[in-house]
Amino acid sequence: MGTSADQHLRTDALRASIRAAGLKVTAPRLAVLQAVQDNPHSSTEQVTAVVRAVLNGSSSQAVYGILAVFTGAGLVRRFDPPGSPALFECRVGDNHHHLVCIRCGAIRDVDCVVGEAPCLAPSDTSGFAVLTANVTFTGLCEECQNPPSDAIPV
Ligand SMILES: [Zn+2]
Ligand SMILES: [Zn+2]
Numbered sequence: 001m002g003t004s005a006d007q008h009l010r011t012d013a014l015r016a017s018i019r020a021a022g023l024k025v026t027a028p029r030l031a032v033l034q035a036v037q038d039n040p041h042s043s044t045e046q047v048t049a050v051v052r053a054v055l056n057g058s059s060s061q062a063v064y065g066i067l068a069v070f071t072g073a074g075l076v077r078r079f080d081p082p083g084s085p086a087l088f089e090c091r092v093g094d095n096h097h098h099l100v101c102i103r104c105g106a107i108r109d110v111d112c113v114v115g116e117a118p119c120l121a122p123s124d125t126s127g128f129a130v131l132t133a134n135v136t137f138t139g140l141c142e143e144c145q146n147p148p149s150d151a152i153p154v
Contacts, residue, residue: 081136
């Protein structure tokens with residue numbers, strides 16, 4: 001973290017983006033947006049833990065509500081990886097995709113392959129006008145493919 005002057009500028013920027021999304025600025029909303037910016041791909045529980053360190057008494061229910069409002073306003077993107085709770089990130093509007101490690105749950109962003117939505121064309125659209133494609137690639141991250149040798153039981 002930088003100086004308090006940096007934090008002041010940052011809070012101003014967060015305030016501006018909440019306003020730009022047409023929402024009222026509140027202390028819990030500021031804390032939630034900052035937490036998601038600092039910790040991309042966080043679950044509601046993870047965001048709540050970060051927010052609690054700043055604002056005592058924040059409930060996960062309240063954080064859940066704020067994340068839902070942010071998602072609806074396009075400030076935050078919700079991502080539902082297979083077999084784990086919904087995750088939130090501030091990288092919105094670029095139709096990027098995700099790599100998910102099936103062993104440790106590590107998540108990496110992958111840029112949209114063609115640079116604009118939808119990234120992929122389905123073989124049959126059934127008459128739909130396709131807007132976006134959200135691709136989740138699953139596999140083993142680098143660390144899970146090559147566990148350190150001292151982690152192997154003897
Ligand atoms: Zn892994
Ligand atoms: Zn992402």
